[in-house]
Amino acid sequence: MARTPGQAARRDPDWEGVRLHVVSGKGGTGKTTLAAALALALAADGGRVLLIEVEGRQGIAELFGIAALPYEERRIASVSRAQLGLPPDEGGGGGGGEVFALAIDTELALLEYLEMFYKLGRAGKALQKVGFVDFATTIAPGVRDVLLTGKACEAARRKGPDGRRRYDAVVMDAPPTGRLTRFLNVNAEVAGLARIGPIHTQAQAVMRVLKSPETAVHLVTLLEEMPVQETVDGFAELREARLPVGGVMVNMVRPPVLDAAAVAAVDGDHREEVALALGEAGLGGRSRKTETVRAAVEPLLDPLLAQAREHAERVELEREQRADLQQLRLPTYELPLLGEGVYLGGLYRLAGELKRQGAA
Numbered sequence: 001m002a003r004t005p006g007q008a009a010r011r012d013p014d015w016e017g018v019r020l021h022v023v024s025g026k027g028g029t030g031k032t033t034l035a036a037a038l039a040l041a042l043a044a045d046g047g048r049v050l051l052i053e054v055e056g057r058q059g060i061a062e063l064f065g066i067a068a069l070p071y072e073e074r075r076i077a078s079v080s081r082a083q084l085g086l087p088p089d090e091g092g093g094g095g096g097g098e099v100f101a102l103a104i105d106t107e108l109a110l111l112e113y114l115e116m117f118y119k120l121g122r123a124g125k126a127l128q129k130v131g132f133v134d135f136a137t138t139i140a141p142g143v144r145d146v147l148l149t150g151k152a153c154e155a156a157r158r159k160g161p162d163g164r165r166r167y168d169a170v171v172m173d174a175p176p177t178g179r180l181t182r183f184l185n186v187n188a189e190v191a192g193l194a195r196i197g198p199i200h201t202q203a204q205a206v207m208r209v210l211k212s213p214e215t216a217v218h219l220v221t222l223l224e225e226m227p228v229q230e231t232v233d234g235f236a237e238l239r240e241a242r243l244p245v246g247g248v249m250v251n252m253v254r255p256p257v258l259d260a261a262a263v264a265a266v267d268g269d270h271r272e273e274v275a276l277a278l279g280e281a282g283l284g285g286r287s288r289k290t291e292t293v294r295a296a297v298e299p300l301l302d303p304l305l306a307q308a309r310e311h312a313e314r315v316e317l318e319r320e321q322r323a324d325l326q327q328l329r330l331p332t333y334e335l336p337l338l339g340e341g342v343y344l345g346g347l348y349r350l351a352g353e354l355k356r357q358g359a360a
């Protein structure tokens, strides 16, 4: 999606109509961080957004600096455009919105699921006691995934007593790319196994949501070879499985230290020029004698030039990775590497960046 500079300040979001945002990517690239930032960005204009964590690691609680989340939807943040560093909306209004979070507990989710179909009541508690739940979720890891995707789709479709949707959007911090397609497709398998009956109907309903234009699967990557390859493969796999492809979130992007001309010049022999420049910058001490200055800056030359070469190599590698990502022809967002790490302020900054670039 080409973007003209004039549009940068105010543009329509790329995912109008999407209610379920699935965020995946290679391990450690920033899935949890960007899922949270996306939830904040989606809530900034008002409304309610639910952020769902499925891996049981309490990453959301850690990120927002709050106590471990129970298996219960909790309001964890309110957010406005101003908090994301954005100008007020032209339409006025908009006091901002709210982000809720849910860390899914597989055991409780399974009981809820069985309850839904079999009205277990106290028998459910008994099952829990004899370790049936453990048994079912360990023996059949697929069962776990059925519960997780089912819960996310249920939240995306849920309506309040007034008939309006409970959440304007749901963001799921999903398993990494390697397990993603299987994870999202597990209900198709279940629907095939249970050919009729309530479980079949439920599994089919989940797949209908996941494959509809109401869902978008975004992949997080870094500008490095392995994660980019995994992203390219990941999108191909999603397409093959007919799952709705979302955008590319390029995380931890470092600003270039040298401009293009400087990078291009790195290969030449510039010892003399650099020595001169260092001398002029005063690094050779106070002496006016060329030889004295030269002797003082000499030890700096090789390390400095080596660093410049290293930087130029990195810029070149990143350029190649960007080109590979561009081939995907998908909306792409670049998020800066936060030097201080991701504290709450940093998270809001990433959210602002996502919104400015049209992800929300």
Ligand SMILES: Nc1ncnc2c1ncn2[C@@H]1O[C@H](COP(=O)(O)OP(=O)(O)OP(=O)(O)O)[C@@H](O)[C@H]1O
Pocket: 026, 027, 028, 029, 030, 031, 032, 033, 034, 059, 176, 251, 252, 253, 335, 336, 337, 338, 339, 341, 342, 350
């Ligand atoms: N833009 C950024 N700038 C600086 N640090 C970042 C950025 N994004 C994420 N991080 C940091 O990188 C680490 C990994 O991020 P995160 O936990 O979100 O990744 P993940 O993909 O969810 O990892 P996992 O695969 O383990 O679930 C964290 O320490 C996080 O604070």
Ligand SMILES: [Mg+2]
Pocket: 031, 032, 033, 059, 173
């Ligand atoms: Mg994570």
